[in-house]
Amino acid sequence: MKIGMLTGGGDAPGLNSVIYALTRICTRKFNCELIGYKFGYRGLYENNFVKLTPESTSGILHKGGTILFSSNKDNLFDYLVDDGNGNMVKKDVSDIAVENLKKEGVDILVILGGDGTLTSARDFARKGINVIGVPKTIDNDLGSTDVTFGFDSAVNVVTENIGRIHTTAESHHRVFVVEVMGRNAGWIALHAGIAGSADIILIPEIPYTLENIVKKIKERDAAGKNFSIIVVTEGAKEKGGQAVIGKVVSDSPDPIRFGGIAAKISHDLEPLINHEIRSVALGHIQRGGETSPADRVLSVRYAYEAANLIAEKKFGNMVCLKNGKMSYVSLEEVIGKSKFVDPMGKLVNAARALGISFGD
Numbered sequence: 001m002k003i004g005m006l007t008g009g010g011d012a013p014g015l016n017s018v019i020y021a022l023t024r025i026c027t028r029k030f031n032c033e034l035i036g037y038k039f040g041y042r043g044l045y046e047n048n049f050v051k052l053t054p055e056s057t058s059g060i061l062h063k064g065g066t067i068l069f070s071s072n073k074d075n076l077f078d079y080l081v082d083d084g085n086g087n088m089v090k091k092d093v094s095d096i097a098v099e100n101l102k103k104e105g106v107d108i109l110v111i112l113g114g115d116g117t118l119t120s121a122r123d124f125a126r127k128g129i130n131v132i133g134v135p136k137t138i139d140n141d142l143g144s145t146d147v148t149f150g151f152d153s154a155v156n157v158v159t160e161n162i163g164r165i166h167t168t169a170e171s172h173h174r175v176f177v178v179e180v181m182g183r184n185a186g187w188i189a190l191h192a193g194i195a196g197s198a199d200i201i202l203i204p205e206i207p208y209t210l211e212n213i214v215k216k217i218k219e220r221d222a223a224g225k226n227f228s229i230i231v232v233t234e235g236a237k238e239k240g241g242q243a244v245i246g247k248v249v250s251d252s253p254d255p256i257r258f259g260g261i262a263a264k265i266s267h268d269l270e271p272l273i274n275h276e277i278r279s280v281a282l283g284h285i286q287r288g289g290e291t292s293p294a295d296r297v298l299s300v301r302y303a304y305e306a307a308n309l310i311a312e313k314k315f316g317n318m319v320c321l322k323n324g325k326m327s328y329v330s331l332e333e334v335i336g337k338s339k340f341v342d343p344m345g346k347l348v349n350a351a352r353a354l355g356i357s358f359g360d
């Protein structure tokens with residue numbers, strides 16, 4: 001038996017942990033060969049891979065990033081290729097990938113990714129490839145699993161950085177707006193905001209008004225707390241307003257990159273309050289560095305479950321965590337099911353009970 005692996009989409013802490021664990025578990029369990037395609041699906045198209053062995057993957061369990069590299073641009077079902085006349089056109093090149101798998105004798109493909117990457121995983125399963133999906137994203141917005149690896153690591157980084165902002169904000173009696181990732185889902189801001197004692201958490205699921213933000217800041221001023229920390233998800237928006245787009249990556253299947261909401265809020269808010277404001281966008285710092293212990297353990301659990309699915313030949317599925325238990329779900333059911341913060345949910349209510357404002 002030969003197993004291929006690839007990592008697609010934005011990297012997330014935990015990818016290397018899964019590669020490490022799956023390589024070890026499958027080598028010991030099946031005595032099989034493993035290869036890893038480089039740069040996600042592009043490697044599958046170009047037949048660019050490396051051998052994965054317990055030796056070659058030694059020492060990577062704790063490391064963020066992915067030793068296989070990644071790309072969030074390469075959808076082989078809609079891929080940019082030269083038409084032979086120097087023009088770049090989009091084409092379905094998935095058959096070339098299937099041929100490459102056959103050529104290398106790969107029996108099973110384990111695909112680590114978020115919604116976009118798993119959509120292609122489903123499409124390869126539909127073409128008859130034995131696919132197993134493993135869910136990753138720091139955004140934690142995949143609906144078919146309780147939690148994705150990468151999320152806990154990102155929350156740790158953000159929480160630590162809110163702590164750093166706290167001491168300087170307090171020293172200067174300033175208001176700080178801290179922008180975090182998450183796209184349209186407020187999970188990182190909500191968890192790190194609570195853990196880091198933010199005063200105001202702004203998430204895409206709960207549109208804010210400047211008036212309500214000002215109210216909370218003035219409330220704190222009146223209580224003698226002359227600084228405030230606002231944590232905002234990159235995709236958050238003012239009531240009746242639009243999210244702030246930072247960049248359009250035109251050759252990416254999902255071209256919109258959010259960015260700039262913290263700077264916008266700072267600009268809009270400063271004339272309305274009696275403080276200097278600074279904004280900080282934590283950006284890719286949230287995805288970098290070491291993988292948190294919880295994410296390492298979660299990744300090992302996912303890898304172990306993926307190996308079990310391989311043993312039972314249950315292909316076309318994604319491993320998942322359901323009510324705290326390892327399980328699996330058909331890739332057909334995974335796609336397009338995003339998970340957002342419930343504005344009326346218990347965690348939001350618990351935060352409100354602490355006195356945290358959501359700007360609504």
Ligand code: F6P
Nearest residue numbers: 010137138139181182183257258
């Ligand atoms: O989906 C993960 C994520 O980190 C988002 O939170 C963020 O909006 C996006 O990827 C950034 O993408 P890129 O790495 O292309 O800048």
